[in-house]
Amino acid sequence: GAGVSQSPRYKVAKRGQDVALRCDPISGHVSLFWYQQALGQGPEFLTYFQNEAQLDKSGLPSDRFFAERPEGSVSTLKIQRTQQEDSAVYLCASSLRLAGSETQYFGPGTRLLVL
Amino acid sequence: GENVEQHPSTLSVQEGDSAVIKCTYSDSASNYFPWYKQELGKGPQLIIDIRSNVGEKKDQRIAVTLNKTAKHFSLHITETQPEDSAVYFCAATWYGGSQGNLIFGKGTKLSVKP
Numbered sequence: 001g002a003g004v005s006q007s008p009r010y011k012v013a014k015r016g017q018d019v020a021l022r023c024d025p026i027s028g029h030v031s032l033f034w035y036q037q038a039l040g041q042g043p044e045f046l047t048y049f050q051n052e053a054q055l056d057k058s059g060l061p062s063d064r065f066f067a068e069r070p071e072g073s074v075s076t077l078k079i080q081r082t083q084q085e086d087s088a089v090y091l092c093a094s095s096l097r098l099a100g101s102e103t104q105y106f107g108p109g110t111r112l113l114v115l
Numbered sequence: 116g117e118n119v120e121q122h123p124s125t126l127s128v129q130e131g132d133s134a135v136i137k138c139t140y141s142d143s144a145s146n147y148f149p150w151y152k153q154e155l156g157k158g159p160q161l162i163i164d165i166r167s168n169v170g171e172k173k174d175q176r177i178a179v180t181l182n183k184t185a186k187h188f189s190l191h192i193t194e195t196q197p198e199d200s201a202v203y204f205c206a207a208t209w210y211g212g213s214q215g216n217l218i219f220g221k222g223t224k225l226s227v228k229p
Contacts, residue, residue, distance in 0.1 A: 004158070033216060042121075042204050042219030043159065056216065091158055095215075103149070104217060106158035 002026065004107035006092050012113045013082045021077045021110045025094030032075050033104060034067055035091040043091050049075060082114045117142040119207050121220025128195050129228050136223045138205035139187040145207040148188050149217070150179060153202045162203075163190070166210075195227045 005024045013019050025032050031050055035043035036059075045059040051072035060067070064083075069075040079086055089109040095102035118141040128134050140148075146167035151159035165172045165179045165188065172179050176195075181188040192199055202224050206217040 031215070035217075040222070042119075042206075042221050043217070044219070045216040048216055059216070093158075102215075103161055103164070104215075106151075106160070108156070108158045 004092055004094055004105055006090075006107040006110050008110060009108065010111050010113075012115065014115055015084060016081050018078065018080045019082055019112065021079075021090050021112070023075045023077070023092030023094075023107060025073065025075070025092070026096075026105060027073075028096070029094035029105075030072075030097050031095040031102070031104075032069060033093040033095075034075070034077050035093065036061075037089040037091055037109070039088070046077070046090075079112075082112075084114050087112055087114045117145055117207055117218040119205060119218050119220045121205050121223060123223060124221065125224045125226070127226045127228065130195060130197060132195055134192045134195050134199070134225055134227075136190045136203055136205070136225075137187060138189070138207075138220050139185075140207040140218075141186070142207070142209070143183075143186065144209050145218075147208050147210040147215075148179070148181060149206050150190050151204045151206065151219075153204060153222075155201075159204060192225075195225075197227050197229050200225055200227045 007022045034046040037043040047067045048056040049069040064080045066078045091109045092107045093104040121138045149164035152162045153159045176193045178191040202222045205220045
């Protein structure tokens with residue numbers, strides 16, 4: 001079946017621009033995570049949704065980062081006024097039921113480059 | 116909070132040899148430890164996981180061991196093949212609640228030479 005998909009796969013933005021990254025989780029998956037992966041590093045947690053509820057946003061690095069999942073399926077991560085330090089791969093993961101007891105399946109990521 | 120350290124950062128082996136990657140974690144409450152393989156330009160893919168109620172798990176050429184007392188766990192790959200070349204990440208989390216975000220190590224780049 002279809003896995004987690006993300007779009008766009010690559011995004012180049014000028015410093016100060018706003019960007020929106022999309023995640024389509026596996027159909028029926030309740031939990032959705034966003035992670036940020038800097039070059040040569042492991043993924044770092046940004047935020048977590050259970051259906052449409054954002055239960056944890058403790059990993060978002062600043063108030064320029066905003067995520068939503070209004071209908072409990074597709075999620076969008078928005079970054080306002082992008083900075084060079086925002087350059088990274090943004091990974092989305094989903095799991096079938098409540099997080100913590102289920103395998104997390106990752107998408108291919110969106111590689112963001114801020115110039 | 117949880118902290119996961121992973122060693123080595125790079126590992127080069129000859130095809131057919133074994134490879135071992137080690138991780139330590141800091142939070143004794145962590146009870147779920149997955150391993151992911153990430154190929155260039157792709158997202159992490161789960162290859163094996165272990166929960167704290169078992170000490171070892173094996174799946175064909177891949178095995179994971181867990182020592183809760185010492186708070187470390189290891190990935191063992193036997194009979195390595197060139198297609199095993201990738202970056203491997205260990206992770207830890209506490210499952211059973213309503214959270215479960217993974218804390219990752221920094222990764223090990225494995226190169227298998229034919």
